[in-house]
Amino acid sequence: MRVDLTDSLSRLLPGEAFGHSVPSSLWAVLRTGVETVVAPGSTEEVATLLKWASEMGVRVVPIGTGAHMCPRYPRDPFIVLTTSRLKEIQHYEPADLTMTASAGASIRDLSTETAIYGQWLPFDPPDVPNRTLGGLVATGLSGPLWAGYGQLRNHVLGATIVCGDGRALRLGGKVVKNVAGFDILKLMVGSRGELAVITSVTVRLFPLPVVDQLLVLEATDVSELVSTARAVATAPIMPASIILSGTSDGGRLLVRLHGAKVSVEADQKSLEKHTGVSFEVRNTPEAESLLVHKRDSRINAELAVRVWALPSRIGVLLDVLKKVPGVSLNADVYGGSVRAYLPVNLSDIESSLAGLQKDIEELGGTIRALRIPAEVNASSYFAKPLVDEGELAAGLKRAFDPHAVLWGIE
Amino acid sequence: MASLLTGKVSSGMTQPLPSSVASDLAEIVGHEHVITDPDRLLVYESDGLTAYRRSPRAVVLPSSTEEISAVVGLLHSNGIEVIPRGAGTGLSGGALATPEGVIVGTARMNRILKIDVENRIAIAQPGVINARLTEATNPYGLYYAPDPSSQSTCTLGGNVAENSGGPHCLKYGVTARYVTGLTVVLAGGRIVELGGVGRDPYTTLDLVGLFVGSEGCFGIATEIELRLLPITEGVRTLLGIFESVESAGRAVTKIIASGLMPAAVEIVDGPTIEAVEASVFAAGYPLEAGAALVIEFDGTEAGLDLDADRAEQCCLEEGAIEVQRATDPEHRMKLWRARKKAFGAMGRIAPDLLVQDATVPRTKLPEVLAGIDNIGNRYGLKIANVFHAGDGNLHPNILFDRQNQNELELVERASKEIMQLCVDAGGTITGEHGVGVDKREYMTLVHGPAELEAMAAAKRVFDPASLFNPGKVLPAVEVKEANESRSN
Ligand SMILES: Cc1cc2nc3c(=O)[nH]c(=O)nc-3n(C[C@H](O)[C@H](O)[C@H](O)COP(=O)(O)OP(=O)(O)OC[C@H]3O[C@@H](n4cnc5c(N)ncnc54)[C@H](O)[C@@H]3O)c2cc1C
Ligand SMILES: Cc1cc2nc3c(=O)[nH]c(=O)nc-3n(C[C@H](O)[C@H](O)[C@H](O)COP(=O)(O)OP(=O)(O)OC[C@H]3O[C@@H](n4cnc5c(N)ncnc54)[C@H](O)[C@@H]3O)c2cc1C
Numbered sequence: 001m002r003v004d005l006t007d008s009l010s011r012l013l014p015g016e017a018f019g020h021s022v023p024s025s026l027w028a029v030l031r032t033g034v035e036t037v038v039a040p041g042s043t044e045e046v047a048t049l050l051k052w053a054s055e056m057g058v059r060v061v062p063i064g065t066g067a068h069m070c071p072r073y074p075r076d077p078f079i080v081l082t083t084s085r086l087k088e089i090q091h092y093e094p095a096d097l098t099m100t101a102s103a104g105a106s107i108r109d110l111s112t113e114t115a116i117y118g119q120w121l122p123f124d125p126p127d128v129p130n131r132t133l134g135g136l137v138a139t140g141l142s143g144p145l146w147a148g149y150g151q152l153r154n155h156v157l158g159a160t161i162v163c164g165d166g167r168a169l170r171l172g173g174k175v176v177k178n179v180a181g182f183d184i185l186k187l188m189v190g191s192r193g194e195l196a197v198i199t200s201v202t203v204r205l206f207p208l209p210v211v212d213q214l215l216v217l218e219a220t221d222v223s224e225l226v227s228t229a230r231a232v233a234t235a236p237i238m239p240a241s242i243i244l245s246g247t248s249d250g251g252r253l254l255v256r257l258h259g260a261k262v263s264v265e266a267d268q269k270s271l272e273k274h275t276g277v278s279f280e281v282r283n284t285p286e287a288e289s290l291l292v293h294k295r296d297s298r299i300n301a302e303l304a305v306r307v308w309a310l311p312s313r314i315g316v317l318l319d320v321l322k323k324v325p326g327v328s329l330n331a332d333v334y335g336g337s338v339r340a341y342l343p344v345n346l347s348d349i350e351s352s353l354a355g356l357q358k359d360i361e362e363l364g365g366t367i368r369a370l371r372i373p374a375e376v377n378a379s380s381y382f383a384k385p386l387v388d389e390g391e392l393a394a395g396l397k398r399a400f401d402p403h404a405v406l407w408g409i410e
Numbered sequence: 411m412a413s414l415l416t417g418k419v420s421s422g423m424t425q426p427l428p429s430s431v432a433s434d435l436a437e438i439v440g441h442e443h444v445i446t447d448p449d450r451l452l453v454y455e456s457d458g459l460t461a462y463r464r465s466p467r468a469v470v471l472p473s474s475t476e477e478i479s480a481v482v483g484l485l486h487s488n489g490i491e492v493i494p495r496g497a498g499t500g501l502s503g504g505a506l507a508t509p510e511g512v513i514v515g516t517a518r519m520n521r522i523l524k525i526d527v528e529n530r531i532a533i534a535q536p537g538v539i540n541a542r543l544t545e546a547t548n549p550y551g552l553y554y555a556p557d558p559s560s561q562s563t564c565t566l567g568g569n570v571a572e573n574s575g576g577p578h579c580l581k582y583g584v585t586a587r588y589v590t591g592l593t594v595v596l597a598g599g600r601i602v603e604l605g606g607v608g609r610d611p612y613t614t615l616d617l618v619g620l621f622v623g624s625e626g627c628f629g630i631a632t633e634i635e636l637r638l639l640p641i642t643e644g645v646r647t648l649l650g651i652f653e654s655v656e657s658a659g660r661a662v663t664k665i666i667a668s669g670l671m672p673a674a675v676e677i678v679d680g681p682t683i684e685a686v687e688a689s690v691f692a693a694g695y696p697l698e699a700g701a702a703l704v705i706e707f708d709g710t711e712a713g714l715d716l717d718a719d720r721a722e723q724c725c726l727e728e729g730a731i732e733v734q735r736a737t738d739p740e741h742r743m744k745l746w747r748a749r750k751k752a753f754g755a756m757g758r759i760a761p762d763l764l765v766q767d768a769t770v771p772r773t774k775l776p777e778v779l780a781g782i783d784n785i786g787n788r789y790g791l792k793i794a795n796v797f798h799a800g801d802g803n804l805h806p807n808i809l810f811d812r813q814n815q816n817e818l819e820l821v822e823r824a825s826k827e828i829m830q831l832c833v834d835a836g837g838t839i840t841g842e843h844g845v846g847v848d849k850r851e852y853m854t855l856v857h858g859p860a861e862l863e864a865m866a867a868a869k870r871v872f873d874p875a876s877l878f879n880p881g882k883v884l885p886a887v888e889v890k891e892a893n894e895s896r897s898n
Contacts, residue, residue: 095667096771096802118669140612151611153619154587169861175769177584177803177841179573179623180849180856181883182865186586186619190612207669234528236551236640237710263713270643270710310608312528336529336608366610383613392602393615395871399864 005056006036012048016041022066022080035077039085043160043168043199049081050197051166054403060164061407062193064104064132068139078407083134086199089113091174098157098174100202103134119205122149124241126295126339134198140190143295147233147334148240148258149206153189158202161188163195164401174202187396194386194407195400209240209258214287215268215279217253222246222322222329225253226315229333231275233311237267242333245294246318248326254294255279256287294330301341302373303349305356305381309365311336320359324352339370349376357381424509427467431488435470438480443518445469454513457500458560461764461812462847466493466507473518475593475601475632482630483599485512486877493879494626496537496568499560501765502846504572504625508881514630516567522546523633530638531590531607536567536631543636552638555582558842559750570631573623575842577674577749578706580800582639584842586622591635594621596628597873606635620868625844626879628872644711645673646718647736649745650703650725651696655679655783655795658701659775661728662799665705665721666772672721674706675800678748679779682794682807685759691751693744699731703799704749752796753807760792760809764821766828770837772802781831782806789820803841804832829855845883853885 010018020039035058040046053060059078066082083104091100094117101110107121108129114120123136124143131139137159142152149155158172171185172178188198219225222244229244232255240256255271257264272278282290298304309317314331317338321329326343346352349372360367369381386397387404397404427446435444445451446468456463467490472478485492491511498505507513516537524533527550534543540561543554557576558564564574570592575584591606605611605618621628652658658677665672678686680700687697695702703725707717722733736742748755756763770778779795782804786793797805806828810817829839829852839845839852853862866884869876 093771093773095663095773097666098771140616150583150587153616154583163864167860167864169864170858171861173838173856174836175771175802175838175841177575177579177769177798177801178838179842179844180838180840181845181853181862182627182868183573183586183620183623184864184868186616186622187868189619190616195615207671210669230528234530236643238640259710260713260716262716263710266710266712306610306612308608308610310529312526313608337610364608366613368610368613386615389614392617392871396615396868399867399871 005058008056009038009049009052012052013038013040013045016085017045020082020084022063022082035079037080037082039082041085043162046081046162046197046199047166047168049079050162050164050405053079053405054165057403058405059407060405062138062197064135065130067127067130068135081197083132083199086134090200091202094119096174097205097207098176098202099205100158100174100200101133102200103132103198105133107131107133107136114205115208118208120208121203122206122240123152124291124295127299128295133201133203137189137198137201138191138193144241144243144332144334145256147242148238148256153186155204156185156189156201157204159185159188159198160200161196161198164405165403169196172202176204192383194397197406211257211259211261211264212284212287213257213264213268214282214290215255215257215271216282216290217277217279219251222251222318223315225251226318228275228277229253230312230314232271233333235271235274237270239267239271243294244314244318244331244333246322246329254291256291298328298341302344302371303342303346304370305340305342305353306368306370307338307340307360307365308368309336309360309363313363313365314338316363317360317365320356320363324356344373349373350378353378353381424465424467424507427512428488431484431490432468434484435468435481438484439470439472439477443471443473445471454495454498454507454515457498457503457505459501459503459846459848462503462506464507464509466511466513469513469515471515471518475595478514478595478630478632479599479601481514481599482595482597486598486875489877491877491880492630494567494571494630496565496571497539497563499564500568500572500846501767501843502840502848504844504846504879504882506847511880516565516630519567519632525550527552529607530640531635532638533633533635534566536565536570536634538566540564540566540569547638548641551641553641554588554636555579555639556585556588559753566634566636567631570622570634571624571626572842572844575798575801575803577676577798580675580798581671581673581708586619588637589618589622589634590637592618592621592631593633594629594631597875597877601632607637623844624872625846625883627869627883629878642708644714645706645708645742646714647742647745648705648718648721648725649734650705650722650730651699651732652701652703652725652728652730654700655779656776657729658703659779659799661703661725661730662775663773664724664728666800668720668724670707670717670720672705672717672800673708674704675798676704676749677795677797677799678702678704678752679795681792682752682756682796683748685794686748686751686755689751689755689758691747691755693747695748696731702748704746749796752794756794756807756809761811761813762809764808764810764825765843766806766808766825767804767840767843768829768832768837769801769803769841770832770835772800774835774837775799775802778804778831778835778837782828785824785827785831789824791817791820791824793824798841801841802837826852847882850883850885853883
């Protein structure tokens with residue numbers, strides 16, 4: 001980092017904020033550009049840093065663990081702001097089922113605490129235990145459990161944020177129903193670090209289900225399971241999640257039922273009656289490991305896309321995606337999305353992606369890159385920066401980050 | 411400041427609409443759908459909060475997104491403010507006219523455009539009455555979950571604008587959870603589509619979420635895509651009778667903390683029971699009861715008795731005098747009656763009723779209820795509580811007589827103290843009725859200047875010239891600053 005900048009910043013923040021690093025995976029993607037990694041220890045320190053950055057014209061990329069990789073990063077030199085020193089649980093009232101914790105707290109640590117009181121955060125995006133609370137909220141991902149519990153955005157009750165220009169704001173509150181003013185809190189869920197740095201979050205928790213039962217159906221080809229999966233999604237009961245996976249080894253339908261023992265058993269019967277099939281039952285811990293495997297087994301995939309369409313189109317989406325040799329598919333049948341992990345030795349990644357995009361858009365769907373090897377020219381598959389997302393998004397970007405200091409890495 | 415004391419909003423007289431604008435409006439929507447006759451405008455003088463009244467310059471009733479767009483374009487190009495209006499059941503003065511404003515009503519936009527059974531969504535125009543969506547989707551085994559107590563009259567557009575809740579939102583969540591997409595008409599008449607099932611929700615900002623709850627200040631929702639749920643198999647309804655509202659409040663905390671997930675937990679307090687039992691709606695609640703708790707479970711038939719048993723146990727442990735369980739649908743209706751008819755019944759024992767709305771953390775219910783009781787006693791006012799207890803969403807209803815000037819002043823002071831009490835307990839000034847004109851001045855109890863300015867900035871992104879429902883939600887000082895910053 002340029003000496004004068006380092007000097008001026010080190011005078012503003014305590015020594016503990018410096019000397020940090022980010023995972024080597026992130027460095028690999030970001031390659032050059034990173035001036036320094038700063039770990040503020042409080043909302044005030046985040047505000048100091050961002051005010052300074054606004055004045056100096058320095059860009060800041062906020063990260064949790066920095067595990068989320070994407071080749072789109074600022075060209076100018078920038079600072080990485082890590083929430084690794086913001087980890088504490090600030091407030092937990094089990095009887096209210098609400099918790100406030102700092103943004104850098106890991107979901108694993110929070111879950112350990114809530115499990116003591118028989119409560120949890122019912123969200124299961126990939127790699128969820130390793131995510132930070134701030135990163136989870138910034139990406140907004142709920143995972144397939146949104147079928148039974150609703151999306152993360154509906155359960156974020158409050159947050160403390162620091163806008164790009166260093167203004168600290170306290171949004172929402174600690175109560176489950178709150179309509180006191182315009183809901184700018186909602187805007188932060190899924191804002192990908194582009195509007196503000198989230199420093200703490202209040203979430204609504206749920207009682208852990210008494211029984212967490214997994215129903216499994218297997219077939220040699222995922223397409224054979226589509227009609228059953230859709231029948232489950234339109235059955236008179238609502239499962240906690242409905243996942244359909246397909247690899248060259250065959251297909252699997254996973255239906256998760258939550259509730260008391262008697263009601264879970266009754267739900268299974270009613271699903272079997274409705275679909276005309278009988279499921280295999282897996283109980284914890286076998287069910288757990290199967291679900292975690294499905295969720296995270298491709299943790300190091302270098303080529304992954306997410307496809308989205310109306311839930312009723314899941315079958316045709318799978319038909320298109322299945323054609324890619326060596327593909328591995330994971331669908332959220334309720335949400336209407338499919339994660340496709342493609343082999344990197346695919347002969348021509350660019351034209352394969354272009355072909356997929358064409359077919360999927362014809363079906364009324366969208367395709368979006370999650371991970372793409374750096375050498376592939378694929379910027380059009382990544383989410384656009386907010387300034388290019390239309391007038392409203394661009395206007396909101398200017399309102400919260402007037403000097404365009406913040407740069408989310410997604 | 412708007413005031414209950416005056417019964418009117420003090421600033422500004424309504425301006426008549428230039429006749430050229432009126433005829434241009436008639437051109438768009440048809441002569442019969444532009445109302446300027448003062449007698450016919452009377453209906454639009456207030457919403458459900460009748461303390462505030464002002465006649466609009468005119469009311470326009472378009473029938474499609476395109477008509478709304480043309481109407482808004484015309485009005486805005488003449489610098490005329492637009493006040494969206496649904497059924498006018500709002501309880502915070504949200505649909506109150508401004509002196510310069512024209513009301514754009516959605517009464518004619520009452521069609522359900524699509525019911526997509528496969529994907530469990532419906533697309534409706536904003537003037538569709540909430541309960542009608544459930545009626546229309548019931549034949550497919552589906553229903554629309556948010557159920558404000560006004561559901562037989564309020565509109566889906568109003569629900570979106572207020573992010574309305576209802577008794578069953580405890581388990582199912584409020585309106586925001588169900589709105590998946592919107593077509594909106596923004597400043598100048600621009601039509602924009604936001605969200606939509608089938609679109610990747612993680613690629614851009616949650617503009618749908620931001621629009622929901624914007625109280626008509628960002629634009630007009632003209633088509634609403636909503637998620638539907640499958641009708642649940644069974645239901646169990648319990649009525650717990652308690653000596654005091656505090657012990658009923660403790661039972662609520664116990665039920666929720668025990669890991670049960672009731673569909674609804676509602677409290678009706680002693681004064682409300684008295685009012686109901688004295689009315690035609692009498693439900694046979696014991697008159698000496700200090701409070702009653704209506705608890706409902708729904709879902710798979712098989713688990714329900716177990717849940718109901720556990721809830722009953724919680725009530726008994728907190729000193730319930732008795733717990734009844736509905737044996738058939740008629741009995742269920744009876745147990746709900748005091749809750750559902752409370753407002754109507756109160757109307758019979760006092761000339762005026764101020765329905766308050768605030769949320770506190772559930773665990774604070776007993777102390778806050780005791781505090782409200784205290785405030786009522788201190789001011790010599792009768793306060794009846796009937797509310798969504800499971801969510802900690804209070805509705806202290808202050809009974810009074812508008813003709814009694816003295817009492818009016820006390821009502822205002824008591825209201826403000828109740829708000830402060832709820833905020834001090836870690837709560838907020840409104841859980842579902844919105845800020846409107848009524849609670850603008852309370853906003854500073856929960857938000858600092860920076861937060862209010864951020865809200866003003868979000869409004870400016872949608873409505874830079876503040877021509878949608880001005881003078882609502884944000885306190886007066888914030889609006890002034892926003893105007894100044896605009897002219898800079
Ligand atoms: C196969 C596979 C697919 C995956 N797909 C996705 C995917 O589609 N989307 C996805 O997000 N993750 C995805 N992940 C997970 C991801 O790789 C990381 O596990 C996860 O992002 C780590 O979360 P984190 O909290 O450390 O946040 P980070 O990875 O550090 O950051 C994630 C995003 O949130 C922002 N952010 C983080 N903290 C804050 C904060 N406090 N305030 C403001 N902004 C903040 C960052 O700028 C960035 O945009 C996937 C993982 C795998 C294995
Ligand atoms: C007896 C009674 C019981 C009630 N119970 C509940 C309850 O349980 N839960 C609850 O949450 N509320 C309740 N309410 C309040 C009220 O019914 C709700 O706020 C309802 O959503 C208002 O709908 P409406 O159609 O009457 O809207 P209106 O009162 O006409 O308007 C309300 C606000 O919405 C705006 N608006 C209306 N339509 C649109 C549109 N299409 N686009 C943009 N903005 C628009 C208006 O400008 C205004 O700011 C109750 C009211 C009464 C009278």
